[in-house]
Amino acid sequence: MIIKTQKEIPSSEITDLTVFKARRRFIKTVLASVVGATMPVWADNNKSRTLLPNNALVPTPIELVKNYTNYYEFTLNKEDSTKLAQNFVTDPWSLEISGEVEKAGIYHLEDILRQQTLEERIYRFRCVEAWSMVVPWMGFSLGNILKMAKPLSTAQFVKFTAIYQPETMPNQRNNVMLQWPYVEGLRIDEAMHPLTMLAVGMYGDTLPKQNGAPLRLVVPWKYGFKSIKAIVKIELLKKAPITTWNKSAPNEYGFYANVNPAVTHPRWSQNSERQLGSGFFTARRQTELFNGYSEQVADLYRDMDLRHFF
Ligand SMILES: Nc1nc2c(c(=O)[nH]1)N[C@H]1C(S)=C(S)[C@@H](COP(=O)(O)O)O[C@H]1N2
Ligand SMILES: [Mo]
Numbered sequence: 001m002i003i004k005t006q007k008e009i010p011s012s013e014i015t016d017l018t019v020f021k022a023r024r025r026f027i028k029t030v031l032a033s034v035v036g037a038t039m040p041v042w043a044d045n046n047k048s049r050t051l052l053p054n055n056a057l058v059p060t061p062i063e064l065v066k067n068y069t070n071y072y073e074f075t076l077n078k079e080d081s082t083k084l085a086q087n088f089v090t091d092p093w094s095l096e097i098s099g100e101v102e103k104a105g106i107y108h109l110e111d112i113l114r115q116q117t118l119e120e121r122i123y124r125f126r127c128v129e130a131w132s133m134v135v136p137w138m139g140f141s142l143g144n145i146l147k148m149a150k151p152l153s154t155a156q157f158v159k160f161t162a163i164y165q166p167e168t169m170p171n172q173r174n175n176v177m178l179q180w181p182y183v184e185g186l187r188i189d190e191a192m193h194p195l196t197m198l199a200v201g202m203y204g205d206t207l208p209k210q211n212g213a214p215l216r217l218v219v220p221w222k223y224g225f226k227s228i229k230a231i232v233k234i235e236l237l238k239k240a241p242i243t244t245w246n247k248s249a250p251n252e253y254g255f256y257a258n259v260n261p262a263v264t265h266p267r268w269s270q271n272s273e274r275q276l277g278s279g280f281f282t283a284r285r286q287t288e289l290f291n292g293y294s295e296q297v298a299d300l301y302r303d304m305d306l307r308h309f310f
Pocket of ligand 1: 065068069070071072073126127128162182210211212223224225226227228229230
């Protein structure tokens, strides 16, 4: 199935983000591994861009980002998923897009990638457990592929479902920890927001398996658990989906999960965060409302009580 080439984000929508042309190397490395080496479309595609916020974020060292992950299908231990995820099968991979859309379909990841302009975006990433990092992701706006499916006016929410692969995922096999598969959701305007991306790479390379290969969501103004890994299905819905963490502990994990220092989690103050890679004696960072992306996203919530809709 062929997806129409998407337009780049109009610059009016990324006002305070500076656009840079990314190095060619990014596309080549990512696509050689994701799509296979014989993809002339990509070799000649030099449209990849870097979106850098003005304050020029410094990425967290890659070794930390790769070896300190939350991937509960494999383990509760942040170090062990690096090894445990290596048997996980990511190729071939298809993505179903269905629900309240005109054009539902099942797409090979390769076909999707062939039609997308990959961008590098350096985003802050804040886990609800009060640690944070800065990651240079490679990917494209989620809105690009939602528009391609032509959402109906009845599409109010988006549900994301991660893969169910119990052969390689111990906690699925043993049916422990959470209800599987992992499910997340966004409101349609959040999903269409230009900051919301689907990532296929990071640090100029393919996404490591433990970081959510081959396709994950990244929503930089929300707590990390919203950024679901290993997505196989995206459904547009009339009503809010039931999501994994919200269902498992509704008093702790709201559907919105916007980063907000004023809304305290029962087990963690959300006032400040430990920055991965900073020295032991370095001061914690003061957590910012919407993880520092207020200017871009505050409008989405202008009439909402964020304490109630946490
Ligand atoms: N499928 C799936 N997606 C997931 C998770 C998970 O356990 N399974 N963990 C979430 C949590 S709690 C966080 S903080 C981020 C972690 O992303 P990272 O491991 O790449 O840092 O992924 C999120 N996405
Ligand atoms: Mo998290």
